[in-house]
Amino acid sequence: DAGVIQSPRHEVTEMGQEVTLRCKPISGHNSLFWYRQTMMRGLELLIYFNNNVPIDDSGMPEDRFSAKMPNASFSTLKIQPSEPRDSAVYFCASSLNYYTGELFFGEGSRLTVL
Amino acid sequence: GIQVEQSPPDLILQEGANSTLRCNFSDSVNNLQWFHQNPWGQLINLFYIPSGTKQNGRLSATTVATERYSLLYISSSQTTDSGVYFCAVEKDDYKLSFGAGTTVTVRA
Numbered sequence: 001d002a003g004v005i006q007s008p009r010h011e012v013t014e015m016g017q018e019v020t021l022r023c024k025p026i027s028g029h030n031s032l033f034w035y036r037q038t039m040m041r042g043l044e045l046l047i048y049f050n051n052n053v054p055i056d057d058s059g060m061p062e063d064r065f066s067a068k069m070p071n072a073s074f075s076t077l078k079i080q081p082s083e084p085r086d087s088a089v090y091f092c093a094s095s096l097n098y099y100t101g102e103l104f105f106g107e108g109s110r111l112t113v114l
Numbered sequence: 115g116i117q118v119e120q121s122p123p124d125l126i127l128q129e130g131a132n133s134t135l136r137c138n139f140s141d142s143v144n145n146l147q148w149f150h151q152n153p154w155g156q157l158i159n160l161f162y163i164p165s166g167t168k169q170n171g172r173l174s175a176t177t178v179a180t181e182r183y184s185l186l187y188i189s190s191s192q193t194t195d196s197g198v199y200f201c202a203v204e205k206d207d208y209k210l211s212f213g214a215g216t217t218v219t220v221r222a
Contacts, residue, residue: 043212101145101204105157
């Protein structure tokens with residue numbers, strides 16, 4: 001079975017540009033999470049979807065960040081405009097449902113904002 | 115929120131050695147998972163273990179929920195075991211709280 005698929009794997013962009021990260025969760029999984037990993041802050045939960053509905057976006061740093069899940073097999077995380085402090089590895093993860101909680105991560109998208 | 119403390123922060127092993135990693139948490143939990151982040155950055159789910167003991171090859175884990183700790187055992191370590199091991203816990207919502215990790219280096 002395919003795992004969680006993220007794209008792009010690497011993105012280098014200039015400050016002020018729009019960045020879109022994409023995620024395809026494991027088929028049949030109803031919960032999707034976006035995490036950000038930095039050396040300073042470790043792994044932080046940005047937003048959580050259950051059955052395509054955003055449940056908690058309290059971890060989204062500011063209005064420049066937005067996330068959507070238009071269907072069960074696709075989610076995007078958008079940063080507009082991007083800033084150098086957004087440089088990090090962004091992980092998407094999915095789980096079967098909220099109650100089981102066993103989490104499976106994608107390979108991550110490494111973002112560098114110059 | 116729940117506090118998660120992992121020890122030791124760093125561990126250097128000779129290939130073939132055994133080791134134990136510890137995860138302490140500050141409150142009762144419904145969910146505890148161990149992850150391995152390899153040197154390429156990939157996060158791999160090792161164990162889903164809110165209580166009890168599980169084994170998978172050379173790795174095993176034990177969680178004593180009543181005493182609020184979990185242990186990850188690596189036996190006969192190999193260089194491919196190098197990386198960062200994270201413990202993550204959840205109390206009663208969907209938010210996993212991650213520890214700072216234990217960085218393991220296995221030398222040939």
